Amino acid sequence: MSESLLADASQRLENALKYVKISEDAIERLKYPKASISVSIPVRLDNGSLRIFQGYRVRYDDTRGPTKGGVRYHPNVCMDEVQSLAFWMTFKCAALNLPFGGGKGGITLNPKELSRMELERLSRGYIDAIADFIGPDVDILAPDVYTNAMIMGWMMDQYSILQRKLCPAVVTGKPITIGGSVGRDTATALGAFFVMEAMLPKFDRRPQETTVAVQGFGNAGAMLAELLWQAGYKVVAVSDSKGGIYAPQGLDIPSIRHYKEASRSIQAVYCKDTVCNIVEHTVITNEELLELDVDVLVPAALENQITSANADRIRARYIFEVANGPITSAADRVLEAKGVYVFPDILVNAGGVTVSYFEWVQNRSGLYWTLDEVNQRLKQKMLDAAEPIWAIARDQGMPVRTAAYVYALERLEEAIRTKGTRDYYLNGH
Missing domain, CATH: 3.40.50.720 (NAD(P)-binding Rossmann-like Domain)
Structure with a gap:
């Protein structure tokens, strides 16, 4: 994975800044991830040998709420990739008006080389290593490339064991029987x-x-x-x-x-x-x-x-x-x-994080929705974002991607400005 992936992703922010005026504070905040962690995960393989896997988790920006993002298992996973994905998640959550910031995680491996028991040990070991970095009000995990509902269930269970209480809202994309939402898989x-x-x-x-x-x-x-x-x-x-x-x-x-x-x-x-x-x-x-x-x-x-x-x-x-x-x-x-x-x-592709948000809401409220309710809410959320983004692109003659970043950036700027910016302090009001 190229080390310039985050720089390439950041180019989209630079393009959007040509069309929207935001505070220097907001620009500075969005240039860098808030927190990153790299961990080593020891796993005892089925043949008795020990293997160390490299894991990562990034919380890019939590101005609008706890960070949210998937965990991928792939040979190309590295810190640069995870930071880039967390950057994209920040803008995705803002574009869909979800009360989240962007996060992402991953482990460098080929999951097809491990048995199911080895994958479970790895997944639980990852949570052991990052438990202090995540939480239902801090950073919420979800499935991504080569992770699935079963793996999410292991992660939620391990976090609950460490906390000595059930914590279903720390992970979304779980099996329905342990707090997952219908409609998440599609x-x-x-x-x-x-x-x-x-x-x-x-x-x-x-x-x-x-x-x-x-x-x-x-x-x-x-x-x-x-x-x-x-x-x-x-x-x-x-x-x-x-x-x-x-x-x-x-x-x-x-x-x-x-x-x-x-x-x-x-x-x-x-x-x-x-x-x-x-x-x-x-x-x-x-x-x-x-x-x-x-x-x-x-x-x-x-x-x-x-x-x-x-x-x-x-x-x-x-x-x-x-x-x-x-x-x-x-x-x-x-x-x-x-x-x-x-x-x-x-x-x-924001449908996944949108229904993950629905799952998080259902976990915290204890009230679960039907598949029709989930899909109707999803459709409304997607259209509520797609139509204004298209209108910006059409009316201002800009690429749809840039319009999406402009739309998200305005929400992020508003949240950052609410906490106080240079203009606020210098102007005295």
């Missing part, structure tokens, strides 16, 4: 779908006439692909970490999801048994998927998928970022010059 995809359904008609795009490619067939990408398929969009390509498939006439997404779950690989879906007969297809790479001639591109994998090296070859007219940071700031400039509309991660 929230990121459904939130993105609501944004797409609201934005594409503004360009006179009809589902049946719109082709879509989805890079990343994990939980969010696969669910979004199926939601789009159900709504009548022509999903022509999908991919996972091992590669992808492309069929110009459209793919049968429910069948692909079914076989993917059984085979663990997109390529296996179209290369084994009778599933190969579902539709004619072409096997492609992730890089090739990004450059397909489609109307809508959905990067739903990892960061830095579209860079200055390939941005000029992107042919999609509309990009909806379901992954965090899939496009670099340099690539943004190329795409803008090409007339590509990029709907940013801090809006499009």
Whole structure:
């Protein structure tokens, strides 16, 4: 992971500052994370050997409330990446008007190399190491890349053991039986779908006439692909970490999801048994998927998928970022010059943190909502953010990403100003 990832993420803040006047105090506060911690986690493996894993947690800004953010298990996890993700979460929570700041965490490893028991020891060890750094009113954890409800349950349980009391609100994305919220597992995809359904008609795009490619067939990408398929969009390509498939006439997404779950690989879906007969297809790479001639591109994998090296070859007219940071700031400039509309991660994938907020509220109140209530509240939250952000972009002629940062920045500035700024103290009122 490049050491300049946080600097690249901060470039989005610099772009937004050209369009909005905020106090020097706010700018200074948002340049640096409030607190960061790096920990070593010893884990006894099943074969009896001891292995040390490196873990991180960052609380970027808590002006608007306790920090909130996921924990990812991935070989590329490092402090720079975690700080960047926490930075994005700060603006995402402000854009959606959630009473949170931005946080993030992670452990450097390939989780596929560990057994389930080893993953549990690692997850509980991570909480042992950062317990004094987190809490329901300080910093709330959630699932991210290669973490899930079971892992969140282990983390919540370990924190509760350390506190000598049940603390369900310290972690969101938990199993429903121990305080999780219905709708959390589909929230990121459904939130993105609501944004797409609201934005594409503004360009006179009809589902049946719109082709879509989805890079990343994990939980969010696969669910979004199926939601789009159900709504009548022509999903022509999908991919996972091992590669992808492309069929110009459209793919049968429910069948692909079914076989993917059984085979663990997109390529296996179209290369084994009778599933190969579902539709004619072409096997492609992730890089090739990004450059397909489609109307809508959905990067739903990892960061830095579209860079200055390939941005000029992107042919999609509309990009909806379901992954965090899939496009670099340099690539943004190329795409803008090409007339590509990029709907940013801090809006499009905010469904996950929004329903995590709902879970936190339910944990603290003891009153739990139905799936319909959760989804209706989610839709309202997503539209309440998407419409004004689009209006700013349209009326001021700026990229949608910049409009989203301007919208979030105004909320952050207001909260920082409420606590007192240089202007307040010098002017004496």
